[in-house]
Amino acid sequence: MKSSSALLFASTILLSSPVAAAGPNVVASIKPVHSLVASIMQGVGEPSLIVEGAASPHTYNMKPSNAAALQAAKVVFWVGPGLEAFLDKPLDALSGGAKVVELSEAPGLEKLKFREGGAFEAHDHDDEGHGEEGHKHAEGEAEHDDAAAPEAAAADDHDHAHEGHDHEGFDMHLWLDPQNARAMAAEIEKTLTEADPDNAGAYKANLEKLNQRLDALDKSLVATVAPVKDKPFVVFHDAYQYFEHRYQVRVAGSITVSPxxxxxxxxxxxxxxxxxxxxxxxxxxxxxxxxxxxxxxxxGTPAKSGTLDPEAATLDAGPDLYFQLMEGIGTSLKTCLASAS
Incomplete structure (x- = not known):
């Protein structure tokens, strides 16, 4: 009798407890985008990821499993053809009735014009704001144009300068500014709510939590790079303009225009x-x-070497990846630049 009563009580509890409706099939192109989507979908479902492991969107080749995921998707998030060129035709051919969202078109993004040369001119930050104060100018305009005025690139590189970048001339590594991540997250939440209104409350609550984490991350990065922001450094390819712009660090140039x-x-x-x-x-x-x-x-120079990972090649996919990625860049910069003479 007790067993029957206990079973009836348990059944009543289960029936009265709120249960999230099953989420839609969602696909994200690259790890940083996947991390933002996964954050918004927590408690509802998990998005699929196309560019896994240490692969790069600059050199990626589609797999049959990727095609199957696109065919089954209700929503697909990507940055856009200027970054994931390998996805352009497959999305047209395979995504069927899926809602395809190009996050480089999200409202509220700040877009910076892409730089065509690898060696940038020296520039002075003395008359510019730093951290949050240095991030106040119109969309699509870079505040320190002197940094964006490159020397002539080597001919063999210059011919390919626009590969892996937005065809309209904007740098597509948009996620490397937490304020852009906020704009992308807002578009992700809006899209998921429209596609899956049964879970609108969960998406909204998750967006609020994500925005709080992004605010804390932004403040943390300002403090992390403050001691070394005036030390110039060189990167493998020009992927860090948004981080540079937000935190006023001194990228002196890149080894190659396009990876x-x-x-x-x-x-x-x-x-x-x-x-x-x-x-x-x-x-x-x-x-x-x-x-x-x-x-x-x-x-033959006193410069030291380090590693930056703008596309999170070494990180495990998931909601925390975006924060690990950004913190990793800040820490790597501080560690190498602080130890250099």
Missing amino acids: EVLPGADRLSQIHAKIKELGATCVFAEPQFEPKLINVVIE
Whole structure:
């Protein structure tokens, strides 16, 4: 009798407890986008990820499993053809009735014009704001245009300068500013609510939590890079303009314009000379690409080497990845630049 009563009581509790409706099939292109989507979908479902592991969207080839995921999707999130060019035709051919959301078109994004050269001119931050104060200008305009005025690129690189970048001339690494992540997250929440109104409350609550985390991340990064923000450094490819712009760090140049194109001897010589000229203290590799090039350009200079991971190649996918990615960039910059002379 007790067993029957207990079973009846348990059944009553289960029936009266709120249960989230099953979420829609959602696909995200790259890890940073997937992380934001996963944050909004917590408690409802898990999005699928196309570019997994250490793969890069710049060099990715579609797999049959990716095609199957797109065919089954109700919603697909990507940055846009300027970054994930490999997805452009498959989305047209395979996504069927799915809602395809190009997050580079999300309202409220700040877009910076992409820089065509690898070695940027020296620039002065003395008359610019820092941190949150330095992030107050119109959409699509870069405040420090002097940094964005590149020297002529080596011919073999310049021909391919626009590969992996927005065809309208905007840098597509938009997520490397937490304020842009907020704008992308808002678009993700709006889209999921329209596609799945039964879980609208969960999506809204998750967006509020995510925005609180993004605010805390932004303040933390300001403090992390403050001691080293005036030390110039060189990166593997020009993927960090949004981080540079937000936190006023000094990117002196990049080894290659686009990671699909290996730099030639002229470019390496140019960057080597720029490291000496500007006194660049660190040169940063990326996990997906050839690290030996870093040793070539720092040979004979006091510069040290480090690693930055703008696309989260070394991180496990999930809601926390975006924060690990951004904190990792800040910590790597501080560690290498603080240790350099």
